[in-house]
Amino acid sequence: MSKRFIRRQIYIPVFAVALLCAAANASAQGSPSPSTFTSKTANSEVKVPDYDVVSVKESKSAEYTMLSTYMSDGFRATNISLEVLIAYAYGIRQDLISGAPGWMSSTRFDLEAKVAGADVDAFNKLSPEQRQAMLQSLLVDRFKLKTHLETKVLPIYELVKEKGRFKIKEAQPSSPNFRGLGPGMFKGGAVTLQDLADGLSSSMQRTVLDKTGIAGKYDIDLKWNPGEGEAADVSADAGPTLFTALQEQLGLKLQPTKGPVETLVIDAVEKPSKN
Structure with missing residues:
Protein backbone atom coordinates (compact mmCIF):
# COMPACT_ATOMS: atom_id res chain seq x y z
CA MET A 1 0.00 0.00 0.00
CA GLU A 150 12.58 12.24 -5.69
CA THR A 151 15.19 13.84 -3.44
CA LYS A 152 17.56 16.28 -5.11
CA VAL A 153 20.46 18.35 -3.79
CA LEU A 154 19.44 21.94 -4.53
CA PRO A 155 20.40 25.47 -3.49
CA ILE A 156 18.63 26.37 -0.23
CA TYR A 157 18.83 29.01 2.48
CA GLU A 158 19.29 28.61 6.20
CA LEU A 159 17.56 31.18 8.41
CA VAL A 160 19.94 32.05 11.27
CA LYS A 161 20.21 34.62 14.04
CA GLU A 162 22.22 37.71 13.17
CA LYS A 163 24.92 38.80 15.57
CA GLY A 164 23.52 41.31 18.01
CA ARG A 165 19.98 41.93 19.19
CA PHE A 166 17.09 39.60 18.33
CA LYS A 167 14.38 42.05 17.27
CA ILE A 168 11.18 39.99 17.11
CA LYS A 169 8.39 40.64 19.59
CA GLU A 170 7.29 37.59 21.57
CA ALA A 171 3.58 36.89 21.20
CA GLN A 172 1.30 37.34 24.20
CA PRO A 173 -1.04 34.52 25.30
CA SER A 174 -3.95 36.55 23.93
CA SER A 175 -2.33 37.11 20.51
CA PRO A 176 -4.48 35.73 17.66
CA ASN A 177 -2.81 33.17 15.43
CA PHE A 178 -2.70 34.20 11.77
CA ARG A 179 -0.32 34.22 8.82
CA GLY A 180 -0.36 36.36 5.69
CA LEU A 181 2.03 36.44 2.74
CA GLY A 182 2.03 38.83 -0.19
CA PRO A 183 4.44 40.68 -2.48
CA GLY A 184 7.02 42.26 -0.20
CA MET A 185 5.38 41.29 3.08
CA PHE A 186 5.02 38.58 5.70
CA LYS A 187 2.73 39.28 8.63
CA GLY A 188 1.99 36.76 11.35
CA GLY A 189 0.58 36.61 14.84
CA ALA A 190 1.68 33.95 17.34
CA VAL A 191 3.83 32.24 14.69
CA THR A 192 7.06 30.26 14.96
CA LEU A 193 10.25 30.99 13.08
CA GLN A 194 9.57 27.83 11.10
CA ASP A 195 6.34 29.50 9.93
CA LEU A 196 8.43 32.45 8.79
CA ALA A 197 10.88 30.14 7.00
CA ASP A 198 8.00 28.42 5.20
CA GLY A 199 6.61 31.76 4.07
CA LEU A 200 10.01 32.88 2.80
CA SER A 201 10.37 29.57 0.92
CA SER A 202 7.24 30.33 -1.05
CA SER A 203 8.17 33.96 -1.67
CA MET A 204 11.71 33.14 -2.83
CA GLN A 205 10.87 29.86 -4.59
CA ARG A 206 13.74 28.27 -2.70
CA THR A 207 13.63 26.09 0.39
CA VAL A 208 14.39 27.98 3.61
CA LEU A 209 15.24 26.00 6.77
CA ASP A 210 14.90 27.43 10.27
CA LYS A 211 18.34 27.08 11.83
CA THR A 212 17.93 29.81 14.44
CA GLY A 213 17.48 27.39 17.33
CA ILE A 214 14.92 29.85 18.73
CA ALA A 215 11.67 28.34 20.01
CA GLY A 216 8.45 30.09 20.95
CA LYS A 217 5.80 32.10 19.12
CA TYR A 218 6.18 35.65 17.88
CA ASP A 219 4.34 38.54 16.25
CA ILE A 220 6.12 39.30 12.98
CA ASP A 221 5.61 42.18 10.55
CA LEU A 222 8.27 41.98 7.84
CA LYS A 223 8.27 44.30 4.82
CA TRP A 224 10.70 44.51 1.92
CA ASN A 225 10.97 45.63 -1.68
CA PRO A 226 9.64 42.76 -3.81
CA GLY A 227 12.16 41.27 -6.18
CA GLU A 228 11.82 40.61 -9.87
CA GLY A 229 8.57 38.75 -10.55
CA GLU A 230 6.99 40.29 -7.46
CA ALA A 231 6.05 43.69 -8.92
CA ALA A 232 9.51 45.07 -8.21
CA ASP A 233 9.84 48.78 -7.44
CA VAL A 234 13.27 50.10 -8.34
CA SER A 235 12.76 53.63 -7.02
CA ALA A 236 15.16 54.96 -4.42
CA ASP A 237 12.55 54.86 -1.65
CA ALA A 238 11.22 51.43 -2.56
CA GLY A 239 12.48 49.91 0.67
CA PRO A 240 15.11 47.32 1.59
CA THR A 241 15.73 44.01 -0.08
CA LEU A 242 14.48 40.93 1.72
CA PHE A 243 17.99 40.14 2.97
CA THR A 244 18.43 43.64 4.40
CA ALA A 245 14.91 43.70 5.85
CA LEU A 246 15.50 40.46 7.74
CA GLN A 247 18.64 41.88 9.33
CA GLU A 248 17.30 45.34 10.11
CA GLN A 249 13.75 44.47 11.14
CA LEU A 250 14.11 41.03 12.74
CA GLY A 251 17.79 40.48 13.52
CA LEU A 252 17.92 37.42 11.26
CA LYS A 253 19.77 36.55 8.07
CA LEU A 254 19.72 34.04 5.23
CA GLN A 255 22.81 31.92 4.54
CA PRO A 256 23.01 30.25 1.11
CA THR A 257 23.95 26.59 1.02
CA LYS A 258 22.87 23.34 -0.62
CA GLY A 259 20.83 20.52 0.81
CA PRO A 260 18.46 17.63 0.06
CA VAL A 261 15.01 18.74 -1.09
CA GLU A 262 12.08 16.45 -1.82
CA THR A 263 10.50 17.03 -5.23
CA LEU A 264 7.38 15.57 -6.80
CA VAL A 265 7.71 13.81 -10.16
CA ILE A 266 4.67 13.36 -12.39
CA ASP A 267 4.74 9.82 -13.81
CA ALA A 268 1.39 9.95 -15.60
CA VAL A 269 -1.53 12.35 -15.93
CA GLU A 270 -4.48 12.74 -18.31
CA LYS A 271 -7.01 15.42 -19.03
CA PRO A 272 -10.22 14.53 -17.20
CA SER A 273 -12.99 12.60 -18.85
CA LYS A 274 -16.24 14.44 -19.46
CA ASN A 275 -18.63 14.52 -16.52
Missing part, protein backbone atom coordinates in the same frame (compact mmCIF):
# COMPACT_ATOMS: atom_id res chain seq x y z
CA SER A 2 1.40 3.38 -0.94
CA LYS A 3 1.97 5.93 1.76
CA ARG A 4 0.16 9.23 1.62
CA PHE A 5 2.09 12.30 0.62
CA ILE A 6 1.67 15.02 3.23
CA ARG A 7 4.07 17.88 3.37
CA ARG A 8 5.15 20.68 5.63
CA GLN A 9 3.09 23.83 5.42
CA ILE A 10 3.58 26.01 2.37
CA TYR A 11 2.05 29.16 1.00
CA ILE A 12 0.26 29.39 -2.33
CA PRO A 13 -0.98 32.99 -2.60
CA VAL A 14 -3.52 32.31 -5.38
CA PHE A 15 -5.68 30.52 -2.84
CA ALA A 16 -8.16 32.31 -0.60
CA VAL A 17 -6.43 30.58 2.29
CA ALA A 18 -2.76 30.79 1.46
CA LEU A 19 -1.42 28.60 4.21
CA LEU A 20 -1.50 24.86 3.72
CA CYS A 21 -0.87 22.88 6.86
CA ALA A 22 0.87 19.52 6.53
CA ALA A 23 3.24 17.12 8.25
CA ALA A 24 6.62 15.81 7.18
CA ASN A 25 7.96 12.28 6.76
CA ALA A 26 5.43 10.89 4.29
CA SER A 27 5.66 9.81 0.67
CA ALA A 28 3.35 8.49 -2.01
CA GLN A 29 2.96 6.68 -5.29
CA GLY A 30 -0.29 8.10 -6.59
CA SER A 31 -2.72 9.00 -3.81
CA PRO A 32 -3.90 7.71 -0.43
CA SER A 33 -7.17 6.03 0.24
CA PRO A 34 -9.06 8.53 2.41
CA SER A 35 -11.20 5.85 3.96
CA THR A 36 -8.16 4.75 5.99
CA PHE A 37 -7.24 8.26 7.18
CA THR A 38 -8.66 9.22 10.58
CA SER A 39 -8.12 12.04 13.03
CA LYS A 40 -8.81 12.53 16.72
CA THR A 41 -11.18 15.43 17.31
CA ALA A 42 -13.07 16.14 20.53
CA ASN A 43 -12.78 12.59 21.90
CA SER A 44 -14.14 11.07 18.69
CA GLU A 45 -12.56 9.53 15.62
CA VAL A 46 -13.59 11.20 12.37
CA LYS A 47 -13.66 9.06 9.24
CA VAL A 48 -12.61 10.86 6.09
CA PRO A 49 -15.35 10.56 3.45
CA ASP A 50 -15.02 10.41 -0.32
CA TYR A 51 -16.36 13.18 -2.49
CA ASP A 52 -19.79 12.00 -3.64
CA VAL A 53 -20.27 14.30 -6.66
CA VAL A 54 -17.39 15.77 -8.68
CA SER A 55 -17.63 18.11 -11.66
CA VAL A 56 -14.50 19.04 -13.65
CA LYS A 57 -14.74 21.19 -16.78
CA GLU A 58 -12.26 23.19 -18.81
CA SER A 59 -12.72 26.84 -17.87
CA LYS A 60 -13.94 29.27 -20.52
CA SER A 61 -12.88 32.30 -18.48
CA ALA A 62 -10.46 34.79 -20.01
CA GLU A 63 -9.42 35.99 -16.56
CA TYR A 64 -5.97 35.29 -15.12
CA THR A 65 -7.10 35.07 -11.50
CA MET A 66 -7.47 31.62 -9.95
CA LEU A 67 -9.90 31.20 -7.06
CA SER A 68 -10.66 28.38 -4.65
CA THR A 69 -12.61 27.93 -1.46
CA TYR A 70 -13.89 25.29 0.89
CA MET A 71 -17.64 25.16 1.32
CA SER A 72 -19.56 23.53 4.15
CA ASP A 73 -20.08 20.45 1.96
CA GLY A 74 -17.09 20.44 -0.35
CA PHE A 75 -14.44 22.23 -2.38
CA ARG A 76 -14.68 24.60 -5.34
CA ALA A 77 -11.93 25.92 -7.62
CA THR A 78 -12.48 28.31 -10.52
CA ASN A 79 -10.21 28.95 -13.51
CA ILE A 80 -7.42 26.95 -11.88
CA SER A 81 -4.56 24.98 -13.41
CA LEU A 82 -3.91 21.36 -12.55
CA GLU A 83 -0.36 22.31 -11.53
CA VAL A 84 -1.70 24.62 -8.82
CA LEU A 85 -4.21 21.99 -7.67
CA ILE A 86 -1.43 19.40 -7.36
CA ALA A 87 0.77 21.85 -5.45
CA TYR A 88 -2.11 22.44 -3.03
CA ALA A 89 -3.11 18.78 -2.66
CA TYR A 90 0.44 17.55 -2.12
CA GLY A 91 1.69 20.51 -0.12
CA ILE A 92 4.63 21.30 -2.38
CA ARG A 93 5.80 24.39 -4.24
CA GLN A 94 5.09 24.46 -7.96
CA ASP A 95 8.77 24.86 -8.81
CA LEU A 96 9.44 21.48 -7.14
CA ILE A 97 7.07 19.63 -9.50
CA SER A 98 8.70 18.04 -12.56
CA GLY A 99 7.66 15.84 -15.45
CA ALA A 100 4.45 17.77 -16.06
CA PRO A 101 3.09 18.18 -19.60
CA GLY A 102 2.63 21.76 -20.76
CA TRP A 103 -1.16 21.72 -20.52
CA MET A 104 -0.92 21.15 -16.75
CA SER A 105 -0.01 24.81 -16.27
CA SER A 106 -1.71 26.36 -19.31
CA THR A 107 -5.15 24.72 -19.27
CA ARG A 108 -7.56 26.03 -16.65
CA PHE A 109 -10.37 24.09 -15.00
CA ASP A 110 -13.53 24.74 -13.01
CA LEU A 111 -13.87 22.09 -10.33
CA GLU A 112 -16.61 21.46 -7.79
CA ALA A 113 -16.62 18.50 -5.41
CA LYS A 114 -19.25 17.77 -2.77
CA VAL A 115 -19.68 15.12 -0.12
CA ALA A 116 -22.96 13.32 0.49
CA GLY A 117 -25.41 14.97 2.88
CA ALA A 118 -24.75 12.33 5.52
CA ASP A 119 -21.02 13.20 5.48
CA VAL A 120 -21.28 17.00 5.87
CA ASP A 121 -20.77 16.97 9.65
CA ALA A 122 -17.69 14.75 9.35
CA PHE A 123 -16.32 16.88 6.49
CA ASN A 124 -16.46 20.03 8.61
CA LYS A 125 -14.37 18.35 11.33
CA LEU A 126 -11.52 17.35 9.03
CA SER A 127 -8.02 18.74 9.40
CA PRO A 128 -6.29 20.50 6.47
CA GLU A 129 -4.18 17.37 5.97
CA GLN A 130 -7.27 15.19 5.62
CA ARG A 131 -8.82 17.57 3.10
CA GLN A 132 -5.58 17.45 1.12
CA ALA A 133 -5.80 13.65 1.11
CA MET A 134 -9.34 13.84 -0.28
CA LEU A 135 -8.16 16.09 -3.09
CA GLN A 136 -5.25 13.77 -3.85
CA SER A 137 -7.71 10.91 -4.34
CA LEU A 138 -9.89 13.09 -6.57
CA LEU A 139 -6.89 13.93 -8.77
CA VAL A 140 -5.98 10.26 -9.09
CA ASP A 141 -9.56 9.36 -10.01
CA ARG A 142 -10.33 12.15 -12.47
CA PHE A 143 -6.89 12.97 -13.89
CA LYS A 144 -5.34 9.47 -13.59
CA LEU A 145 -2.48 11.10 -11.70
CA LYS A 146 0.53 9.00 -10.70
CA THR A 147 3.51 10.47 -8.87
CA HIS A 148 6.61 9.62 -6.91
CA LEU A 149 9.01 11.51 -4.67
Whole structure:
Protein backbone atom coordinates (compact mmCIF):
# COMPACT_ATOMS: atom_id res chain seq x y z
CA MET A 1 0.00 0.00 0.00
CA SER A 2 1.40 3.38 -0.94
CA LYS A 3 1.97 5.93 1.76
CA ARG A 4 0.16 9.23 1.62
CA PHE A 5 2.09 12.30 0.62
CA ILE A 6 1.67 15.02 3.23
CA ARG A 7 4.07 17.88 3.37
CA ARG A 8 5.15 20.68 5.63
CA GLN A 9 3.09 23.83 5.42
CA ILE A 10 3.58 26.01 2.37
CA TYR A 11 2.05 29.16 1.00
CA ILE A 12 0.26 29.39 -2.33
CA PRO A 13 -0.98 32.99 -2.60
CA VAL A 14 -3.52 32.31 -5.38
CA PHE A 15 -5.68 30.52 -2.84
CA ALA A 16 -8.16 32.31 -0.60
CA VAL A 17 -6.43 30.58 2.29
CA ALA A 18 -2.76 30.79 1.46
CA LEU A 19 -1.42 28.60 4.21
CA LEU A 20 -1.50 24.86 3.72
CA CYS A 21 -0.87 22.88 6.86
CA ALA A 22 0.87 19.52 6.53
CA ALA A 23 3.24 17.12 8.25
CA ALA A 24 6.62 15.81 7.18
CA ASN A 25 7.96 12.28 6.76
CA ALA A 26 5.43 10.89 4.29
CA SER A 27 5.66 9.81 0.67
CA ALA A 28 3.35 8.49 -2.01
CA GLN A 29 2.96 6.68 -5.29
CA GLY A 30 -0.29 8.10 -6.59
CA SER A 31 -2.72 9.00 -3.81
CA PRO A 32 -3.90 7.71 -0.43
CA SER A 33 -7.17 6.03 0.24
CA PRO A 34 -9.06 8.53 2.41
CA SER A 35 -11.20 5.85 3.96
CA THR A 36 -8.16 4.75 5.99
CA PHE A 37 -7.24 8.26 7.18
CA THR A 38 -8.66 9.22 10.58
CA SER A 39 -8.12 12.04 13.03
CA LYS A 40 -8.81 12.53 16.72
CA THR A 41 -11.18 15.43 17.31
CA ALA A 42 -13.07 16.14 20.53
CA ASN A 43 -12.78 12.59 21.90
CA SER A 44 -14.14 11.07 18.69
CA GLU A 45 -12.56 9.53 15.62
CA VAL A 46 -13.59 11.20 12.37
CA LYS A 47 -13.66 9.06 9.24
CA VAL A 48 -12.61 10.86 6.09
CA PRO A 49 -15.35 10.56 3.45
CA ASP A 50 -15.02 10.41 -0.32
CA TYR A 51 -16.36 13.18 -2.49
CA ASP A 52 -19.79 12.00 -3.64
CA VAL A 53 -20.27 14.30 -6.66
CA VAL A 54 -17.39 15.77 -8.68
CA SER A 55 -17.63 18.11 -11.66
CA VAL A 56 -14.50 19.04 -13.65
CA LYS A 57 -14.74 21.19 -16.78
CA GLU A 58 -12.26 23.19 -18.81
CA SER A 59 -12.72 26.84 -17.87
CA LYS A 60 -13.94 29.27 -20.52
CA SER A 61 -12.88 32.30 -18.48
CA ALA A 62 -10.46 34.79 -20.01
CA GLU A 63 -9.42 35.99 -16.56
CA TYR A 64 -5.97 35.29 -15.12
CA THR A 65 -7.10 35.07 -11.50
CA MET A 66 -7.47 31.62 -9.95
CA LEU A 67 -9.90 31.20 -7.06
CA SER A 68 -10.66 28.38 -4.65
CA THR A 69 -12.61 27.93 -1.46
CA TYR A 70 -13.89 25.29 0.89
CA MET A 71 -17.64 25.16 1.32
CA SER A 72 -19.56 23.53 4.15
CA ASP A 73 -20.08 20.45 1.96
CA GLY A 74 -17.09 20.44 -0.35
CA PHE A 75 -14.44 22.23 -2.38
CA ARG A 76 -14.68 24.60 -5.34
CA ALA A 77 -11.93 25.92 -7.62
CA THR A 78 -12.48 28.31 -10.52
CA ASN A 79 -10.21 28.95 -13.51
CA ILE A 80 -7.42 26.95 -11.88
CA SER A 81 -4.56 24.98 -13.41
CA LEU A 82 -3.91 21.36 -12.55
CA GLU A 83 -0.36 22.31 -11.53
CA VAL A 84 -1.70 24.62 -8.82
CA LEU A 85 -4.21 21.99 -7.67
CA ILE A 86 -1.43 19.40 -7.36
CA ALA A 87 0.77 21.85 -5.45
CA TYR A 88 -2.11 22.44 -3.03
CA ALA A 89 -3.11 18.78 -2.66
CA TYR A 90 0.44 17.55 -2.12
CA GLY A 91 1.69 20.51 -0.12
CA ILE A 92 4.63 21.30 -2.38
CA ARG A 93 5.80 24.39 -4.24
CA GLN A 94 5.09 24.46 -7.96
CA ASP A 95 8.77 24.86 -8.81
CA LEU A 96 9.44 21.48 -7.14
CA ILE A 97 7.07 19.63 -9.50
CA SER A 98 8.70 18.04 -12.56
CA GLY A 99 7.66 15.84 -15.45
CA ALA A 100 4.45 17.77 -16.06
CA PRO A 101 3.09 18.18 -19.60
CA GLY A 102 2.63 21.76 -20.76
CA TRP A 103 -1.16 21.72 -20.52
CA MET A 104 -0.92 21.15 -16.75
CA SER A 105 -0.01 24.81 -16.27
CA SER A 106 -1.71 26.36 -19.31
CA THR A 107 -5.15 24.72 -19.27
CA ARG A 108 -7.56 26.03 -16.65
CA PHE A 109 -10.37 24.09 -15.00
CA ASP A 110 -13.53 24.74 -13.01
CA LEU A 111 -13.87 22.09 -10.33
CA GLU A 112 -16.61 21.46 -7.79
CA ALA A 113 -16.62 18.50 -5.41
CA LYS A 114 -19.25 17.77 -2.77
CA VAL A 115 -19.68 15.12 -0.12
CA ALA A 116 -22.96 13.32 0.49
CA GLY A 117 -25.41 14.97 2.88
CA ALA A 118 -24.75 12.33 5.52
CA ASP A 119 -21.02 13.20 5.48
CA VAL A 120 -21.28 17.00 5.87
CA ASP A 121 -20.77 16.97 9.65
CA ALA A 122 -17.69 14.75 9.35
CA PHE A 123 -16.32 16.88 6.49
CA ASN A 124 -16.46 20.03 8.61
CA LYS A 125 -14.37 18.35 11.33
CA LEU A 126 -11.52 17.35 9.03
CA SER A 127 -8.02 18.74 9.40
CA PRO A 128 -6.29 20.50 6.47
CA GLU A 129 -4.18 17.37 5.97
CA GLN A 130 -7.27 15.19 5.62
CA ARG A 131 -8.82 17.57 3.10
CA GLN A 132 -5.58 17.45 1.12
CA ALA A 133 -5.80 13.65 1.11
CA MET A 134 -9.34 13.84 -0.28
CA LEU A 135 -8.16 16.09 -3.09
CA GLN A 136 -5.25 13.77 -3.85
CA SER A 137 -7.71 10.91 -4.34
CA LEU A 138 -9.89 13.09 -6.57
CA LEU A 139 -6.89 13.93 -8.77
CA VAL A 140 -5.98 10.26 -9.09
CA ASP A 141 -9.56 9.36 -10.01
CA ARG A 142 -10.33 12.15 -12.47
CA PHE A 143 -6.89 12.97 -13.89
CA LYS A 144 -5.34 9.47 -13.59
CA LEU A 145 -2.48 11.10 -11.70
CA LYS A 146 0.53 9.00 -10.70
CA THR A 147 3.51 10.47 -8.87
CA HIS A 148 6.61 9.62 -6.91
CA LEU A 149 9.01 11.51 -4.67
CA GLU A 150 12.58 12.24 -5.69
CA THR A 151 15.19 13.84 -3.44
CA LYS A 152 17.56 16.28 -5.11
CA VAL A 153 20.46 18.35 -3.79
CA LEU A 154 19.44 21.94 -4.53
CA PRO A 155 20.40 25.47 -3.49
CA ILE A 156 18.63 26.37 -0.23
CA TYR A 157 18.83 29.01 2.48
CA GLU A 158 19.29 28.61 6.20
CA LEU A 159 17.56 31.18 8.41
CA VAL A 160 19.94 32.05 11.27
CA LYS A 161 20.21 34.62 14.04
CA GLU A 162 22.22 37.71 13.17
CA LYS A 163 24.92 38.80 15.57
CA GLY A 164 23.52 41.31 18.01
CA ARG A 165 19.98 41.93 19.19
CA PHE A 166 17.09 39.60 18.33
CA LYS A 167 14.38 42.05 17.27
CA ILE A 168 11.18 39.99 17.11
CA LYS A 169 8.39 40.64 19.59
CA GLU A 170 7.29 37.59 21.57
CA ALA A 171 3.58 36.89 21.20
CA GLN A 172 1.30 37.34 24.20
CA PRO A 173 -1.04 34.52 25.30
CA SER A 174 -3.95 36.55 23.93
CA SER A 175 -2.33 37.11 20.51
CA PRO A 176 -4.48 35.73 17.66
CA ASN A 177 -2.81 33.17 15.43
CA PHE A 178 -2.70 34.20 11.77
CA ARG A 179 -0.32 34.22 8.82
CA GLY A 180 -0.36 36.36 5.69
CA LEU A 181 2.03 36.44 2.74
CA GLY A 182 2.03 38.83 -0.19
CA PRO A 183 4.44 40.68 -2.48
CA GLY A 184 7.02 42.26 -0.20
CA MET A 185 5.38 41.29 3.08
CA PHE A 186 5.02 38.58 5.70
CA LYS A 187 2.73 39.28 8.63
CA GLY A 188 1.99 36.76 11.35
CA GLY A 189 0.58 36.61 14.84
CA ALA A 190 1.68 33.95 17.34
CA VAL A 191 3.83 32.24 14.69
CA THR A 192 7.06 30.26 14.96
CA LEU A 193 10.25 30.99 13.08
CA GLN A 194 9.57 27.83 11.10
CA ASP A 195 6.34 29.50 9.93
CA LEU A 196 8.43 32.45 8.79
CA ALA A 197 10.88 30.14 7.00
CA ASP A 198 8.00 28.42 5.20
CA GLY A 199 6.61 31.76 4.07
CA LEU A 200 10.01 32.88 2.80
CA SER A 201 10.37 29.57 0.92
CA SER A 202 7.24 30.33 -1.05
CA SER A 203 8.17 33.96 -1.67
CA MET A 204 11.71 33.14 -2.83
CA GLN A 205 10.87 29.86 -4.59
CA ARG A 206 13.74 28.27 -2.70
CA THR A 207 13.63 26.09 0.39
CA VAL A 208 14.39 27.98 3.61
CA LEU A 209 15.24 26.00 6.77
CA ASP A 210 14.90 27.43 10.27
CA LYS A 211 18.34 27.08 11.83
CA THR A 212 17.93 29.81 14.44
CA GLY A 213 17.48 27.39 17.33
CA ILE A 214 14.92 29.85 18.73
CA ALA A 215 11.67 28.34 20.01
CA GLY A 216 8.45 30.09 20.95
CA LYS A 217 5.80 32.10 19.12
CA TYR A 218 6.18 35.65 17.88
CA ASP A 219 4.34 38.54 16.25
CA ILE A 220 6.12 39.30 12.98
CA ASP A 221 5.61 42.18 10.55
CA LEU A 222 8.27 41.98 7.84
CA LYS A 223 8.27 44.30 4.82
CA TRP A 224 10.70 44.51 1.92
CA ASN A 225 10.97 45.63 -1.68
CA PRO A 226 9.64 42.76 -3.81
CA GLY A 227 12.16 41.27 -6.18
CA GLU A 228 11.82 40.61 -9.87
CA GLY A 229 8.57 38.75 -10.55
CA GLU A 230 6.99 40.29 -7.46
CA ALA A 231 6.05 43.69 -8.92
CA ALA A 232 9.51 45.07 -8.21
CA ASP A 233 9.84 48.78 -7.44
CA VAL A 234 13.27 50.10 -8.34
CA SER A 235 12.76 53.63 -7.02
CA ALA A 236 15.16 54.96 -4.42
CA ASP A 237 12.55 54.86 -1.65
CA ALA A 238 11.22 51.43 -2.56
CA GLY A 239 12.48 49.91 0.67
CA PRO A 240 15.11 47.32 1.59
CA THR A 241 15.73 44.01 -0.08
CA LEU A 242 14.48 40.93 1.72
CA PHE A 243 17.99 40.14 2.97
CA THR A 244 18.43 43.64 4.40
CA ALA A 245 14.91 43.70 5.85
CA LEU A 246 15.50 40.46 7.74
CA GLN A 247 18.64 41.88 9.33
CA GLU A 248 17.30 45.34 10.11
CA GLN A 249 13.75 44.47 11.14
CA LEU A 250 14.11 41.03 12.74
CA GLY A 251 17.79 40.48 13.52
CA LEU A 252 17.92 37.42 11.26
CA LYS A 253 19.77 36.55 8.07
CA LEU A 254 19.72 34.04 5.23
CA GLN A 255 22.81 31.92 4.54
CA PRO A 256 23.01 30.25 1.11
CA THR A 257 23.95 26.59 1.02
CA LYS A 258 22.87 23.34 -0.62
CA GLY A 259 20.83 20.52 0.81
CA PRO A 260 18.46 17.63 0.06
CA VAL A 261 15.01 18.74 -1.09
CA GLU A 262 12.08 16.45 -1.82
CA THR A 263 10.50 17.03 -5.23
CA LEU A 264 7.38 15.57 -6.80
CA VAL A 265 7.71 13.81 -10.16
CA ILE A 266 4.67 13.36 -12.39
CA ASP A 267 4.74 9.82 -13.81
CA ALA A 268 1.39 9.95 -15.60
CA VAL A 269 -1.53 12.35 -15.93
CA GLU A 270 -4.48 12.74 -18.31
CA LYS A 271 -7.01 15.42 -19.03
CA PRO A 272 -10.22 14.53 -17.20
CA SER A 273 -12.99 12.60 -18.85
CA LYS A 274 -16.24 14.44 -19.46
CA ASN A 275 -18.63 14.52 -16.52
